[in-house]
Amino acid sequence: LPLVIGFVSLTGCTSAQNKREQAETNLQSWAATLVVVGEQWSAAHIPNGFARTAVDRVQQGIQQELNALPPDPINDDLRARGRELMGRTQQLRTAIERAESGAARAIPGQ
Amino acid sequence: MKKIFNIALGIVTSIGGFLDVGTIATSAQAGAQFRFSLLWALALGTVCVMCLTEMGGRLAAVSHHTLAGAIRERFGFTYFAIPLVAELFTDVVVLSAEIGGVCVAVHLLTGTGVPWWALPAGAAVWLVLWRGTFGLVENGVAFLGLIAVSFVVGAVSTDPAWKEVAAGLEPAWPTHDAARYGFIAVSIIGSLISPYVLNFYTAGAVEEKWKPEDLMVDKIVAIVGMAFGALLATGVLVVCAMTLEPRHILVDSYEQAALSMSVVLGRWGSVLFAVSLGITCFGASLQVALNLSYVLAQGFGWKWSENLRPAADARFCAVYTIAICIGTLIMLTGIDPLKVTNMAMALNVLVAPLLIFPLLVIMNDEHYLDEHTNGWIGNVTVTFITVLAFAVGIIAIPLHIFGG
Numbered sequence: 260l261p262l263v264i265g266f267v268s269l270t271g272c273t274s275a276q277n278k279r280e281q282a283e284t285n286l287q288s289w290a291a292t293l294v295v296v297g298e299q300w301s302a303a304h305i306p307n308g309f310a311r312t313a314v315d316r317v318q319q320g321i322q323q324e325l326n327a328l329p330p331d332p333i334n335d336d337l338r339a340r341g342r343e344l345m346g347r348t349q350q351l352r353t354a355i356e357r358a359e360s361g362a363a364r365a366i367p368g369q
Numbered sequence: 370m371k372k373i374f375n376i377a378l379g380i381v382t383s384i385g386g387f388l389d390v391g392t393i394a395t396s397a398q399a400g401a402q403f404r405f406s407l408l409w410a411l412a413l414g415t416v417c418v419m420c421l422t423e424m425g426g427r428l429a430a431v432s433h434h435t436l437a438g439a440i441r442e443r444f445g446f447t448y449f450a451i452p453l454v455a456e457l458f459t460d461v462v463v464l465s466a467e468i469g470g471v472c473v474a475v476h477l478l479t480g481t482g483v484p485w486w487a488l489p490a491g492a493a494v495w496l497v498l499w500r501g502t503f504g505l506v507e508n509g510v511a512f513l514g515l516i517a518v519s520f521v522v523g524a525v526s527t528d529p530a531w532k533e534v535a536a537g538l539e540p541a542w543p544t545h546d547a548a549r550y551g552f553i554a555v556s557i558i559g560s561l562i563s564p565y566v567l568n569f570y571t572a573g574a575v576e577e578k579w580k581p582e583d584l585m586v587d588k589i590v591a592i593v594g595m596a597f598g599a600l601l602a603t604g605v606l607v608v609c610a611m612t613l614e615p616r617h618i619l620v621d622s623y624e625q626a627a628l629s630m631s632v633v634l635g636r637w638g639s640v641l642f643a644v645s646l647g648i649t650c651f652g653a654s655l656q657v658a659l660n661l662s663y664v665l666a667q668g669f670g671w672k673w674s675e676n677l678r679p680a681a682d683a684r685f686c687a688v689y690t691i692a693i694c695i696g697t698l699i700m701l702t703g704i705d706p707l708k709v710t711n712m713a714m715a716l717n718v719l720v721a722p723l724l725i726f727p728l729l730v731i732m733n734d735e736h737y738l739d740e741h742t743n744g745w746i747g748n749v750t751v752t753f754i755t756v757l758a759f760a761v762g763i764i765a766i767p768l769h770i771f772g773g
Contacts, residue, residue, distance in 0.1 A: 288619040295616060295628050304631045305639050308480030313624040320621060 275329060282324050282337055289320045290344055293366075297351050301360040310355050318348045376586055380594040387418070387598025388517050389653035390470030391463070391560030391714040393646055394707055396602045397626040399553050400609030402546070402619055405529075405537030408606065410554040412538050414561030415599040417754040419591050420747050421562065421725065422570045424732050426587035429574030432737040436571040437667040439737060440727045446668075452723035453668055456564050459720045460661050462713040463565060464696035467654040468494065469706030473623045474647025477639065484703045491697030494654045498689055503576045503675040506659060510652035517649055519641040520604030523633045527611035534607060551761050552715065558758040559717035564724045565660040572663040576674060584741070608633055622707060658696075662688040718762040725755050 296317070300310040325341040328334045347366055354362040399407035425436055432439065441449040471494075472486035497506065543550035579587070609620065612632040620626050623646070631638035659675055662685045666673035672682045679686040699709065729751060732743040 284617075285619065285621070287617050288621065288625075291616045291618045292625055292628065295618065295632065299628065299631050302635075304635045305628075309477055309624075309627070309639050312476065312480045313628065316622045316624045 275331070278327070278329060279334060279337070282328055282334070285324050286321065286337065286340055286344065289317050289324070290347075292320075293317050293344065293348060293351060297354075297363045297366050300351075300355060301363045303360075307355060307358075311352070314348055314352050314355065318345065318352075321345055321348070376589050376593075380590060380597055387561070387566075387595055388514065388601050388649045389560070390466050390646070390650045390706075390710050391556070391563070391717075392598075392602045393470075393605055393649065394620070394623075394626070394710045395553060395556040395560050395714055396605040397609045397613075397629070398620045399557060400606035400611075401613035401625070401629075403543065403550060403553070404610045404614050405534050405606070406541055406543070407550070407554055407557060408534065408537030408603065409540040410557040411561075411599060411602055411606065413754050413757075414558040415595055417558070417751060417758075418561045418566065419595045420751050421567050421728070422595065423588055423591035424728060424743065424747065424751075425567050425571040426574050426579065426591060427584060427741055428728075428731065428737065429571045430579035430583050430587060431581050431739060431741045433575060434571075434737065435575050435663065435667045436568050436724065436728060437664045439731050440724070441668050443731055443734070443737075444727055448727075449668055452564075452720070452727070453664065455720045455723050456568070456664060457661065459713065459716045460565050460657055460664075461692055461695050462699075462709065462716060463563065464654060464657040464661070464692055465699040466706060466710040466713045467650045467657055468693075468696045469700050469709055470650030471647050471654060472700055473706050474643045474650065477623065477627055477643040477646075483706060484701050487697050487700035490651075490654075491693050491700075494651065494658060495690060495693045497655055498658060498675070498693075499679060499686065501675070503573065506655045506675060507573060510648065510655060513648045514645075514652055516641065517601050517645040519630070519634070519645060520601050520608060522604075523630055523638070523641075524604040524607035524611075526633050527608060529607055529611055551764065552711075552766060555718050555758060555762040555766065556711055556714040558754070559714035559721070559762070562721050562725070562755070562758070563714075563717045564720055565657050567724060567728070568664055569656050569660040572660070572667070576676065581741070620707075622705075654693075654696075658689040658692050661692045662686070715762060715766050718758045719766075722755050722759050725751060 292313070296305070296310055296313045299305045300307075305313070321341050321344050325338060328337060328341075350366050351363055354360070354366070396411065399410070428434060428436065428439060434442070437449075437453075440452065468487060468490050469483070471490040472483045475481075475486045475490070476483045501509075574583075574587070605626075609626065609629045612629040613620065613625065618625055618628075627639045627642040629638075630642040634641060663673060665671070665688050666682070666685045671684045673685045674682060677685075700706065729743070729748055731737050733748070735742055
């Protein structure tokens, strides 16, 4: 029984830690994607439709990460980071709508 | 002259059999997360698919049997029912992923939602199969697929360190995310040794009435054609390794994969990515749908040929019609096409041994192959790669799904 309890708790800890690490990696990936979309759109390398689609997908990805985070205070920093990224996606979306490439370039990177 | 033309045509058409939604997605994921270190999986899968297609072509040319027909004849219906059911299920998921790839391509070009394109894409696939001939399916779309050469152009433009690229051919233990590494390795091999490719190749050889004199054509097409396909897939991997990996961008969506090409090729990059994805997936959708009809018709002894009018082989046409409807419905639900693709490719690895091992038995049977039976190199190579992929799949797939 102690072995089983030990195994289950160890697996549980690993799983929670894994989830946090995974969320960190994914948020970093979405943040970097947002930066590249901004760069490429400002340089007129990608059309407006594709840029909008990509920003929407980033937004969706961040939301999924936030939803998947366990409601543990230890993850508060990640939630804050996610909300901040959501704000940046909105900024880029607005810049694309208004065709303001300067504003898109001004959106901070990671 | 005719032989040279047939070889050239075969090499071009093998792009359709090689490059599809699975190869593009898994190569992009591998490059973005693990740089060049999963090139060995691509190389192993390519060697395996070269051997398998050559064997399938040899079986068809010498015995005039398709793979499904030969398995049913040699092992009886009771055994045949097992790979049949497994392949029907897997192929429908693969078909759905391919239709999803077409939808994603149009979505990337237009900005409209993916599910909106499921019905038009499914209808277009059905219409080509209903009205077209085998030649159109095999050659027409494959020629358009040559646009995928843009991946190689993109890869060369990134000017990678070729020594580092070559080092990726040596299998190495991952330094991080072992479960994901294993899962992507399995998915890459799965995208190459898809049962549909093998069945479709033998059925195509019988449709084109190959004879023992065509064995050299079969050998060259299998080796050079698949190597050409592998080169294109390597292009996808290298582009993503050079553009996304340094920025820590994982490929969790096709938009991220498309960005890699725009970083390299500027304003044409994302368009070329979308068009290449759309055409190769459309070609693969035709082949998978047709393969479902081939397998069922050959297994049950129905009349079958893509060159017959639908009224002459109604059951054959009914099968691909139903399969396309199911594949389209899955995409209409709004499910993430990339997730469906990953699942389909992993399923391929688990199902492949059910077809590959009977094939090996048949390929060593003089009743079917006369003096053209397998040598030990082919037997050992295919067995080793199939067992390895299956073993890694059994471990990596649950680990990946449940969090390893």
